[in-house]
Each structure stands twice: as structure tokens, then as C-alpha cells.
Amino acid sequence: MARLLLLGMSALDAIYRVPAIPTTPMKVLATSFSECGGGMAANASVAVARLGGEAHYWGRLGDDALGDRILADLAREGVDVGAVRRVRDCVSPSAAILIADDGERLLCTYNDPRLGADPSWLPLARVAGFDAVMVDVRWPEGAAAVLDAARDAGKLAVFDGDVGPVDALLDLARRATHVAFSELGLARATGTADPGEGLRRMAPLTPAWIGVTLGADGFLWRDGDRERRVAAPPVKAVDTLGAGDVWHGAFTLALAEGMDIDAAARFANAAAALKCTRFGGRSGAPRRDEVVAALAAG
């Protein structure tokens, strides 16, 4: 079983399904509600665990009841949360998410600045014991420390390049062995909305292998000087919340298991597509047998 370390954001998501996203201050009646864990790295951890990997999540939470619920949800999914740091008198991250019937989303998130940035408490000596690490952009100091330790140990060091500060995106991209951007993250980092052009601009800025997830349009990556695309399986998407995080967890796991880029991207595309067919954020992340069946059927 591949051992993965995932560092970054965890939160609690309150997800409301609504007829339409409101455009004025008003009261909206939701047609359904679900509460589940969220946050990029935490969602990827759950995806890894469901797909048969050993997932260890590192990050920071408040010492509040919200943090207890976030950790309990991760532990229930089989994610190891023993190294999570609880910060005293701090509010754990949460998000209210409205999802309209047309798929549009309104997110409201809170991150307590008192969570702090200091990565010095991280047990970096343990990083070499993992087959791969994956980090998000929400805690750049911690992500940099873990990427460096993994790369130095000759391990896979994957960066999920989603929307964040440009300097953090560029810095973490340089420290990783593999960067899979989101479409908006790549646009933010390179100043162009064209994913192919974005990858061309990014290539000289990092020694890492680079690619970009394009949702229903699949995955685009640079194979030397060539551009290659791995199509996504067609699905009827009802909720894309967390799909990118599932993709990154699945992709990192597949690389850690020894798949090549093409196979890993197909595996991740299938996992993310299955997630999109189910309402409720990461609670819709698929199990291994479901992804295997989808790949066999496709």
C-alpha cells in the first residue's frame, strides 16, 4: 500500500442546494443540506484513503468543537490525523457553500489569521518515510518545508496549483517534482487564460513536470516540448465541489503506485468524474473498485 502525506487546508463545509445563486441580500430556501469535511488537502486525503492508499494529513486547526468535528470526519475515513496541530483560542476553518441547480456556486469561507504560518513544528524527519507528498497552496510555509524534504529524500513531491497568491504559486511550483494546476490557478500564475499557453509560459519557470486540470475537458500536460491531453470520461455532473481535490489525491496515489503520467491522469480523471456525479462535496469521492469499474467500462 502506497504511503502518502498530504499537507494543507482542512475545513468544515456546509453545503446548501438552492434553485439559483442570489444576486441581492435576501433569504434563500435551500432544497437540501449536507455538512461534510472540506479543504483541498483534506479532501485529497479522503480520496486517497477511499482509493486504497495510506493517507496521512498534516495541517493546523483551532482547538474548538469545529476542529473536533473536522478531525473526527477525517479519522472516520481512515485518514491518519495524529500529527495535526491544534492552535489554542483559534477558530477552525469553515465554509458555507451554495450550489445552484445550474452548477453555479457561491462560497463563503473563513480562515482565522491566528492559525499562523510557522512550519517549525512539522515532524519533517518523517517525510522520507512516505512514498509521495501532496500539498495545496493554502499554507505556503508548511507546503514549502514538506516539498523540500520530500524532494531531498528522492520522493514524489506533488503541488496542487489552485488559485492563490502568485508568489506562493511560483515558489511552490519550483520546489515540487510534479505540479498539477487548476485552470484558474495556472491562469493566475501565468497571466493567460489559455491553458496551453499557460503551460508554455510556466515550463521555463520550474524544473518540475507540469500539467493542468480542465474539468470536463480532461487533463493537459507538457511531455518535453509537446502538449498532450487525456480526455475526461463524459458524465452528468451534479456537483463539482471537491472534484479537483479528488483528482489530485488520485493522481498522486497513482504516481506513488508506479503508474506513468498517462495512466495516472486517466485514473484521476475517472475518480474526479465519478465524484461529479454525486451531490455533497467530498462525501461523493469514489472507492477504488468504482474507479476500476469505470475505467474498465470506458
Place this chain on the structure above:
Amino acid sequence: MARLLLLGMSALDAIYRVPAIPTTPMKVLATSFSECGGGMAANASVAVARLGGEAHYWGRLGDDALGDRILADLAREGVDVGAVRRVRDCVSPSAAILIADDGERLLCTYNDPRLGADPSWLPLARVAGFDAVMVDVRWPEGAAAVLDAARDAGKLAVFDGDVGPVDALLDLARRATHVAFSELGLARATGTADPGEGLRRMAPLTPAWIGVTLGADGFLWRDGDRERRVAAPPVKAVDTLGAGDVWHGAFTLALAEGMDIDAAARFANAAAALKCTRFGGRSGAPRRDEVVAALAAG
């Protein structure tokens, strides 16, 4: 100590402070977050308990962890929740609330239709043991049963006429001894946005005493054929969420303690005004000594 029964809505509110209410699907970063119990009758119950009354809350919740948290919060406030019904396989009510710096609000609420409407389980024989009851419009069948039982026993039967279905507003107004509408609730019930005209139109429709809360403009009521107004103390409002519920709890308690309408309205105006000076929904409801001090200072 006055014994009050409050029946209606209870929920969990997730409250996000934001720079402005979004007008398109997007991601908003909140500047603060707090989670606390909500719901009209539940908020009024907490206000009553903090103001020195004995508050009993009756209502329905799901048998989920959300419901556990809602009840624990009420119990911590000293509200008796022993008669609350937990409905199997049902999701407890919740709300995500965005409050902008200018006071504008976006609410997204979920109420599981499986909570049901049947009031037959209510221990109505116990109603005569209370000095007053107060009900909201969120569960009309339960509210009607409790108002009838209280009126039949010669007790105060107060209805909080906030926005709801017109037929429910008119029906419950007829069953109460006292109706205090919200401005929007009265407008909905009578078809006019003018509160004075609304009260004139409502008067022949119910045998109850009637009035309407006007926020910063105080409280307007019908004294026979005359219109009387009780001014609200001027305050710098930072969060009006739950202020109307605090008003109704304080008003019902004051009536139960024997105050006349004028004194009860002044007491309730002062309690609601104090609540408005504090961020965080009902967690800002004042204690008795604070209201007494505010009335003495005013």
C-alpha cells in the same frame, strides 16, 4: 419567576461577516465567523432565560448530530428542552448567514420537510401550568394547538407574526391574545407596507391586542382606536440578527411578570437594542441587569 413556553423554530446558524454581500457566484473571504443556535422561538427562549424567566422550548429537530448541538446550546443557556421531539432520519434546520459591514444580510436556510406538521404528540395538558406562551409562524399546526390551549386556560398567548404564509399569519393572529408583528410580517398579512394602516386593517380580523415592531423606529400598537408608539433607544447597530426574537421573548416575559403594554414594550425595545450592539446573532442577547441598567440610563 415567570414560567414561559415557547414553541416554533430552532436551528443552527453559521454567521459569516463579509465586506459586502456578493451579487454573483463567487468566493467570498469572511473577516469573522461564529456558530450559534438560531430560530425564532429558540432565540426568544434564550432571551427569556437570560432575562430571568423560566423558559421551556417545544419544537422538532432531526435525530442528527446537528440537532444534538442545537439542544446542547439551548440547555447551556438554561432553557428546558425536555419536550423537544427528535424526528428519525431527519436533518435538523440550519442557516448560513452572511452579514455585510453595512448591515445587509444574505440568509440561506434549510428545513427538512420530513420534520412533519403533526402536533398530536404535544403534551398540551401541561400548557395551563405556564404563565404565558409565545409561538412563531414556522410550525403553524403546533402553534395553533398551543395558542388554543393557553387561551382556553386563561393564559397569555403571544404570537410572533413574522413573515410566513398569509393564511397561517391570519389564523394564528385570531387564536392569540397578543400579536406582535414584524414590519414585513404585518405587510404580508395586510397587503400594505404602512404599519399604521396595516394595524387598522388587521384590527377587525382578530380579537387579539395587536402591535408591530419597527426596528430602530420602536414599537407601534393599537390602544383601542388610537395608535401609540414606544420609541427604541438609539444605538449603533452592528448586527440585528435575532433582535426581533429577543424582542418577542422579552415582551412576553414582561407581560407575564405583570407589566403593562407600555412598560413591556420599553423593556423589549431596550433588550433588542442591546442585542443589536453585539455581533453574533442570539449570542448577543442581553442579561436582565444589562436591560435594567439601560432602562435606568435612558
